Amino acid sequence: MNSHKTDSLQKLPQEELQLLLVRYTLRAFPAVNPDTSAKSFDEVFFLRHARTLLAMCCFVTESSPEIRRAAQHAASSAREYEPFKLQTATSIAIKSAADALLLKDAKKKKQKAIKTIELIPFSDFHAQAQRDLDTIRKTSTSAIIFDRPLWTHPVEIMDPYQPLPFPDLEEVVLQLGFWQDWYKGFLDGKPLDWELQRRVALIDDAIWEAGPEAVAAQIERIKEDFATTTSEVQDRFPEYEPKSVNHLIENRVLASASLQGLSVQISDEIAQYHAETGANALPDAFQPLSDMPILLNTLAATLQGIPSSGEASAETEQRLREENGRLNAKVAELQGELATLKLKLENLSEADQKGILFWFQKNALWGMLPVCLWAFGEDLEIRNRYENMINNKEEIRQLLMQEGLPQTQVQKSLRPFSRPGRA
DSSP states (O other), rough: OOOGGGGGGSSSHHHHHHHHHHHHHHHGGOOOOOOOSSSTTOOOHHHHHHHEEEEEEEEEEEHOOHHHHHHHHHHHHHHGGGGOOOHHHHHHHHHHHHHHHHHHHHHHHHHHHHHHHTSSSOOOHHHHHHHHHHHHHOSSSSGGGSSSSSSSSSSSSOOOTTTOOOOOOOHHHHHHHHHHHHHHHHHTTOOOOOOHHHHHSSSSSSHHHHHHHHHHHHHHHHHHHHHHHHHHHHHHOGOOOOOOOOOHHHHHHHHHHHHHHHHHHHHHHHHHHHHHHOOOOOOOGTTHHHHHHHHHHHHHHHHHHTTOOOOHHHHHHHHHHHHHHHHHHHHHHHHHHHHHTTTTTTOOHHHHHHHHHHHOOHHHHHHHHHHHHTOOOOOOHHHHHHHHHHHHHHHHHHHHHHHHHHHHHHHHHEEEEOOOOOO
16 A cells, blocks of 8 residues: 555645645546557557546536536446456556545545555656646635646656557547547646537537547547637627738747746736735736636647648738737736726725735736737737736826825835837
């Protein structure tokens, strides 16, 4: 037994333990099949366990009755296949983890979860779990932990960035290609859209039982439908779209890294705000920040999809313009909120004032936000909007000081910074 490494987990709240459990099984997932050679690789064995793990991931972010049923059916299907196959520690852990999540008795759930974690007795996994736990405790929603890469701790026992070990067979690649993308999303901290994952989890049992080819065909239909429906509901903001994205494409490597860095920073600050204040929501003026990480990550992902030659298709250029437009519109919304905030200061409660000060003290964020967005845009009108946001912030600083709030703290935190291209 490996109880020595689970002693620290005994007193964890159930939700935290469940998230750690799913992260444990995700890290072990590449070792699910007993044999990955072209001759012996079993697609059905892989698929039944992949289905179970996907349903588990959906369940810890949305514990609805239909997702619970999907997870139960998936785990049952994987168990039914057991008598015919050699099991691995990972395949056993996945089914055990599903049982731990779905048990209704709290004490039994915890015992089962800890026993499952003990099936994966590697120090690398335990060290990474401690880092996960630090993140979980700073977040207000379960899904945020999945926006962190699976591995941020040095790994000795395996290559954490290798793709799922499928045999190099065209049939396997075609039928299981979705799962490579799905798993890489978790590896990189950029999971596939949760609604898309949810739709895959809810594929009818009869299709799952029909085998990999039927499942692959259904997933393709789901992806096509999802792409159509999401594109229909995504608004465009032509007035905020840059006239050219050439500068962005030319600097795509740096731009992508900067956008992702800003996304992580905003997410971390939001998590810290919830942890420090106990508030369930951001102050009204700062609500636009909560939508920015996904917009930043979407734009970064499009840039990463451009070939190394730097030749972007017309469709990609248009997508970049539209995604820029959505992001710029959100920044403009933040600017508008700050512009109207100064009219409301005298009516703010002490708690509201503290919430505003929390955000105005985040010097690095306020500096990085316009710098990152300015750096990869050539549209002067859009860049001027970002300047106006900083001007609004400076005006609020003056008003806050007039209201007798902590002047030295406010003055230091809201000091204007040098703008790109300015002396």
